[in-house]
Amino acid sequence: MYQHTRLSNNSSGFFKKFKDFDYILLVCILLLGFISLATMYSTDGGKILFHTKSHFTKLIIFTLMMLAISFINIKFWFLTGYLFYILTVVLLWWTYLFGIKSSGSQRWIDLYFINLQPSELMKIFIILCLAKYFHRMKVENINSIYTILTSLIIIIVPMGLVIVQPDLGTSLLIAMSGIVVLWFAGINHKYFIYTILGFLISLPFMISFLKPYQKLRVLTFLNPDRDPLGAGYQIIQSKIAVGSGGIFGKGFLRGTQSYLEFLPEKHTDFIFTLFSEEFGFLGSVCLLAIYAVIIYRINAIGAISRSFFAKLFCYGFAAAIFIYIAINMSMVLGLLPIVGSPLPILSYGGSSMMATMIGFGVVMSAKVHSQQSIA
Amino acid sequence: MINQSDNVVKLNSINRRMFILATAKVVILGGIISRLFFLQIKENKKYLTLSDKNRIREWKLPPIRGDFKDYFGNTIAGNFEAYQLHIIPEQVENFRYTINRIKKILDLSDKEFQKIIKKQKEIKPWETLIVADNLSWKNFSKINNHLYDLNGVKPIISISRYYPYEENYTHILGYVSQANEKDILSSEIIKDKFVQGLKVGKIGLEKSFENSLIGDNSIERYEVNAYGRRINKLAFKSGDQGKTIRLTIDTEIQKLANQLLAGKAGSICVMDIFTGQVIAMHSSPSFDPNSFVFGISQDEWQLIRNNPMKPLVNKTLSGNYSPGSTIKPIVALSALENGIINTNFTVKCTGKTEMYGQTYHCWKKKGHGLVSLRNAMKQSCDSYFYEIARKLGVDKLSETAKKFGLGKEVFGDLFNIEKKGLIPNTQWKKNALGKGWLLGETIITGIGQGYIQTTPIQLCLMTAQIANGGHKIYPQIVVDDDKKDQPKDKYERLYKNYKNIKIVQDAMFGSTNEVMGTSYRSRINDPKYQFAGKTGTAQVKRITEKDRELDLKTFEIPYEERDHALYIAFGPYENPRYALSILVEHGGNGSTTAAPMAKELFKLIIDRHSLRESIYNKRYLEI
Numbered sequence: 001m002y003q004h005t006r007l008s009n010n011s012s013g014f015f016k017k018f019k020d021f022d023y024i025l026l027v028c029i030l031l032l033g034f035i036s037l038a039t040m041y042s043t044d045g046g047k048i049l050f051h052t053k054s055h056f057t058k059l060i061i062f063t064l065m066m067l068a069i070s071f072i073n074i075k076f077w078f079l080t081g082y083l084f085y086i087l088t089v090v091l092l093w094w095t096y097l098f099g100i101k102s103s104g105s106q107r108w109i110d111l112y113f114i115n116l117q118p119s120e121l122m123k124i125f126i127i128l129c130l131a132k133y134f135h136r137m138k139v140e141n142i143n144s145i146y147t148i149l150t151s152l153i154i155i156i157v158p159m160g161l162v163i164v165q166p167d168l169g170t171s172l173l174i175a176m177s178g179i180v181v182l183w184f185a186g187i188n189h190k191y192f193i194y195t196i197l198g199f200l201i202s203l204p205f206m207i208s209f210l211k212p213y214q215k216l217r218v219l220t221f222l223n224p225d226r227d228p229l230g231a232g233y234q235i236i237q238s239k240i241a242v243g244s245g246g247i248f249g250k251g252f253l254r255g256t257q258s259y260l261e262f263l264p265e266k267h268t269d270f271i272f273t274l275f276s277e278e279f280g281f282l283g284s285v286c287l288l289a290i291y292a293v294i295i296y297r298i299n300a301i302g303a304i305s306r307s308f309f310a311k312l313f314c315y316g317f318a319a320a321i322f323i324y325i326a327i328n329m330s331m332v333l334g335l336l337p338i339v340g341s342p343l344p345i346l347s348y349g350g351s352s353m354m355a356t357m358i359g360f361g362v363v364m365s366a367k368v369h370s371q372q373s374i375a
Numbered sequence: 376m377i378n379q380s381d382n383v384v385k386l387n388s389i390n391r392r393m394f395i396l397a398t399a400k401v402v403i404l405g406g407i408i409s410r411l412f413f414l415q416i417k418e419n420k421k422y423l424t425l426s427d428k429n430r431i432r433e434w435k436l437p438p439i440r441g442d443f444k445d446y447f448g449n450t451i452a453g454n455f456e457a458y459q460l461h462i463i464p465e466q467v468e469n470f471r472y473t474i475n476r477i478k479k480i481l482d483l484s485d486k487e488f489q490k491i492i493k494k495q496k497e498i499k500p501w502e503t504l505i506v507a508d509n510l511s512w513k514n515f516s517k518i519n520n521h522l523y524d525l526n527g528v529k530p531i532i533s534i535s536r537y538y539p540y541e542e543n544y545t546h547i548l549g550y551v552s553q554a555n556e557k558d559i560l561s562s563e564i565i566k567d568k569f570v571q572g573l574k575v576g577k578i579g580l581e582k583s584f585e586n587s588l589i590g591d592n593s594i595e596r597y598e599v600n601a602y603g604r605r606i607n608k609l610a611f612k613s614g615d616q617g618k619t620i621r622l623t624i625d626t627e628i629q630k631l632a633n634q635l636l637a638g639k640a641g642s643i644c645v646m647d648i649f650t651g652q653v654i655a656m657h658s659s660p661s662f663d664p665n666s667f668v669f670g671i672s673q674d675e676w677q678l679i680r681n682n683p684m685k686p687l688v689n690k691t692l693s694g695n696y697s698p699g700s701t702i703k704p705i706v707a708l709s710a711l712e713n714g715i716i717n718t719n720f721t722v723k724c725t726g727k728t729e730m731y732g733q734t735y736h737c738w739k740k741k742g743h744g745l746v747s748l749r750n751a752m753k754q755s756c757d758s759y760f761y762e763i764a765r766k767l768g769v770d771k772l773s774e775t776a777k778k779f780g781l782g783k784e785v786f787g788d789l790f791n792i793e794k795k796g797l798i799p800n801t802q803w804k805k806n807a808l809g810k811g812w813l814l815g816e817t818i819i820t821g822i823g824q825g826y827i828q829t830t831p832i833q834l835c836l837m838t839a840q841i842a843n844g845g846h847k848i849y850p851q852i853v854v855d856d857d858k859k860d861q862p863k864d865k866y867e868r869l870y871k872n873y874k875n876i877k878i879v880q881d882a883m884f885g886s887t888n889e890v891m892g893t894s895y896r897s898r899i900n901d902p903k904y905q906f907a908g909k910t911g912t913a914q915v916k917r918i919t920e921k922d923r924e925l926d927l928k929t930f931e932i933p934y935e936e937r938d939h940a941l942y943i944a945f946g947p948y949e950n951p952r953y954a955l956s957i958l959v960e961h962g963g964n965g966s967t968t969a970a971p972m973a974k975e976l977f978k979l980i981i982d983r984h985s986l987r988e989s990i991y992n993k994r995y996l997e998i
Contacts, residue, residue, distance in 0.1 A: 183392060183396075184396075186385060186392075242415060243415060243422025244426035245419075246415055256426060256430045257426055260600035260601055261600045262429050281416055285408060299397065308382070308386075315389065326404075
């Protein structure tokens with residue numbers, strides 16, 4: 001049976017692959033792209049200015065890139081899993097040494113045509129790397145000390161390189177992306193429970209290691225009104241924007257909070273706030289529904305994938321996307337302290353979009369090549 | 376096979392864990408949606424309010440101040456259009472260039488220029504910089520002609536205070552000027568209505584009636600961005616002008632008072648003896664209050680401040696002077712009322728009286744001979760009054776004087792600068808100076824010298840109350856249409872025996888209208904204008920024996936040592952209606968300096984009486 005499938009798969013060409021696309025996922029991604037463009041247009045004050053143009057270009061390039069990746073056999077990603085991971089670690093190291101400094105942190109590499117943020121790419125490649133690592137793992141080896149240590153090193157190395165940038169938010173997201181794969185891979189529950197307990201116990205000590213501005217963020221989260229014009233300003237204004245949106249929102253291009261520049265970081269981390277102000281509760285729920293469909297489709301693709309690698313990647317990627325969304329929204333809605341975490345596709349930022357699109361591409365490739373088994 | 380079962384185990388595990396995670400995702404998603412529900416639906420109102428608070432800001436504009444009118448409705452303090460020049464620095468491409476152009480066009484001095492530059496540095500770039508607050512029409516049109524070259528410069532027509540009668544009303548109205556920190560801290564209303572450029576009353580009625588004059592701010596509502604920049608205008612609510620206040624003053628008489636006192640230091644006030652309405656009240660020299668509206672220049676200020684005639688002092692209200700002989704009607708009345716004398720009582724005047732080892736001189740060296748009360752008043756015989764004061768005693772005298780309004784503020788607390796004057800008695804001296812009263816002091820009090828001090832407005836009130844037959848009146852300067860808070864004791868009798876009032880009135884008639892009377896030369900024979908009065912000459916410095924020998928003419932004495940000239944009068948004699956008091960500082964002699972002014976005044980006052988009556992009657996017709 002496997003033989004037959006493989007044969008028919010081999011005989012299929014370009015059009016067969018095209019037919020096998022997950023169109024629901026594709027439509028959702030394009031819809032998201034369209035929404036992101038409209039929102040970006042609104043952040044530019046209802047004009048086509050720098051952010052809109054730049055976002056549009058990136059959206060086109062990376063959507064094409066996603067489609068291109070879809071045609072690449074999933075096997076290729078299995079084979080290059082470690083390579084991309086190592087390459088990104090090298091880039092992170094490069095960033096540490098020669099990166100571009102901007103507002104106190106060193107996160108970017110100047111590639112002449114684009115300023116690349118390797119930490120964003122690491123969010124995807126760490127999933128790829130760990131998926132590959134656990135693909136062939138025998139059940140009895142999964143919980144061995146050796147495996148656990150190796151996978152922890154895989155997570156800790158990029159995490160450390162991102163923390164020193166310093167970028168606590170992204171490093172936590174990388175760690176979570178990794179940990180979620182470990183969990184799917186079948187590492188014993190008890191390790192996770194111990195880790196969480198250990199984390200909770202050591203929390204007070206860890207807070208003492210935080211940088212002053214990070215401590216301030218935690219304190220501000222606990223009580224935004226302690227400094228309404230300083231540290232608490234962002235979150236207060238963000239809540240005002242969302243809250244004043246109401247059920248139907250203030251209408252497209254009519255968000256006063258963003259127009260009159262009360263909203264901070266409205267292009268990037270706080271873009272949902274602007275969207276929510278203009279489109280209200282209904283719009284926000286629709287946006288969440290689109291994300292939910294995307295996550296559901298990715299999981300569905302994982303479920304029908306034959307290879308353990310593809311399954312691990314899809315589940316892991318879906319979980320990671322969910323985490324990004326959950327953290328971003330909780331942050332702007334005042335449920336979590338402020339950590340830098342973009343909203344996938346919607347937020348302005350090339351590296352983040354590139355990483356997300358690569359992820360979607362690999363998932364699409366897994367769909368197209370779902371019957372592909374990996375030796 | 377092992378591989379196969381391995382895969383099954385792994386698949387089971389991953390699917391189970393997928394399911395667990397999916398459940399967690401649904402829960403978290405539910406959490407986020409409920410948070411959205413909470414913020415956007417449940418707390419929507421609160422956040423909408425906060426969002427409006429963010430974006431909407433209100434700007435107060437200076438309120439339009441209420442006018443002052445005279446009795447006949449002429450505006451004596453109003454608002455005029457001031458031509459101003461505003462710049463919003465951020466709207467100007469090249470601020471340096473523009474400001475230098477303006478400097479050239481307006482011909483600004485370097486000092487003024489530096490002031491503008493300094494102001495510009497203090498404000499935010501989108502705030503209005505007032506380059507000039509009161510441009511002449513010539514400069515204003517010049518700017519308008521150069522507007523093509525002055526991007527971002529705004530010629531503005533603003534509203535400002537104006538006093539059309541200039542120095543005529545200064546001491547009554549006072550003036551307005553930029554509100555300072557003290558003004559804001561001392562008044563809640565000013566604090567509430569304060570905006571940049573607000574002008575408030577500094578002295579006079581402008582200050583006393585600040586609360587009703589100030590008016591309401593107009594409010595402009597703007598949408599602003601996070602940096603406070605105005606994005607667009609949402610609404611405009613115009614505020615009401617402050618209340619108009621009508622005074623009892625007749626501008627024509629006020630102007631005449633100003634003319635009569637031109638070049639002199641002194642005071643004139645005129646009062647209706649029945650209503651207590653002040654018809655004129657002027658203190659000379661005065662100054663132009665318009666100079667203060669936009670801030671007075673240092674030079675001009677020094678000129679006013681250092682003028683030896685003290686233009687800043689309202690002599691009518693805050694000048695304490697010895698009343699001199701103008702006190703004599705009260706001394707006579709007091710003696711009559713207390714039964715010390717009657718009309719037949721006589722004193723022999725020899726020019727000087729020896730009493731208690733002191734010599735008291737009459738102004739007439741040769742003496743008046745045997746004088747009765749009527750003659751003593753008429754010729755202002757000092758010896759007579761020394762004698763009756765001695766018999767009367769200072770305590771009884773002060774009682775009568777106080778009854779007739781001396782020794783306390785005439786307008787209550789309407790003017791915060793008003794002085795009380797001083798009516799001494801034995802108790803007062805004990806308390807204030809810790810010494811016993813000397814009889815000699817009673818004697819000179821009888822001719823209005825010594826401790827006794829009165830203000831010109833008090834003398835006017837005293838005269839009015841003698842003229843109206845001895846009834847208490849309450850002087851007023853603001854027309855009080857509703858007449859709500861009438862004091863109970865208005866028109867209360869101030870005398871014991873009406874005859875005594877008549878005797879004093881008749882003596883004053885003699886003083887003005889009969890030969891030998893001190894103000895005989897200033898009389899008017901026409902009964903329509905005929906008035907009765909009493910002159911006064913208040914010594915500024917003690918007259919020494921040497922002075923007596925020299926007997927210098929007024930112009931031979933240094934200005935500061937000359938006597939003050941006073942005159943009080945009422946008229947028309949047959950049917951009295953008005954009383955006045957005149958004081959000329961260092962004017963020399965009451966009969967030669969002050970009394971002739973009364974003649975001029977009465978002519979005008981009586982001529983304008985019917986006009987005034989018609990306004991009064993019209994008010995009742997309208998009702």
